[in-house]
Amino acid sequence: MQPRKAQCAADREARETMYSMSNLVIALLIGGGIGAVTGWYLAMSSRGDNKRKVIMDLESQLDQAKQARADYEAEVSDHFAQTADLLHKLTDDYRSVYAHLADGAEQLCGDRVNISDTALTAPSDATSEKPHLVEVAQPLDYAPKKPDEQGQLSEDFGLDKSNSAA
Secondary structure (H helix, E strand, O other), X not given: OHHHHHHHHHHHHHHHXXXXXXXXXXXXXXXXXXXXXXXHHHHHHHHHHHHHHHHHHHHHHHHHHHHHHHHHHHHHHHHHHHHHHHHHHHHHHHHHHHHHHHHHHHHHHHHHOOOOHHHOOOOOOHHHHOHHHOOOOOOOOOOOXXXXXXXOXXXXXXXXXXXXXX
């Protein structure tokens, strides 16, 4: 009976080893699955955070570019406003200098110098003073022809038909 007990003990040990081995394999599969799902979730969440960070950086750069453009436009506007003020001031100074020179010439030279006040005022209509500038013709890119001649851009211009060989 000993051999039968020994065999039962061996079978029991084999079953216990098999159960413990299958338990180990099942535990490894479950742990691997949980690890894979956790890794996948972490990878997706970090990738999403990375995308969000890139989007936030791009939006920040866009806002900075918009602000820089607005600042530049404000600087340009201020520059031209200041330029207009300075030109207006220069015009007033020119008028003052001209009036001073005219008064001095009138006092010192009397009737020998005739300075008109029209130089101090802006012309009312520039085209009425310079009619030759109103009717300006566009320059031609070819020589004008007489009504009965062919123009230079004609296909037959300059060809002598009497010397043509057929």
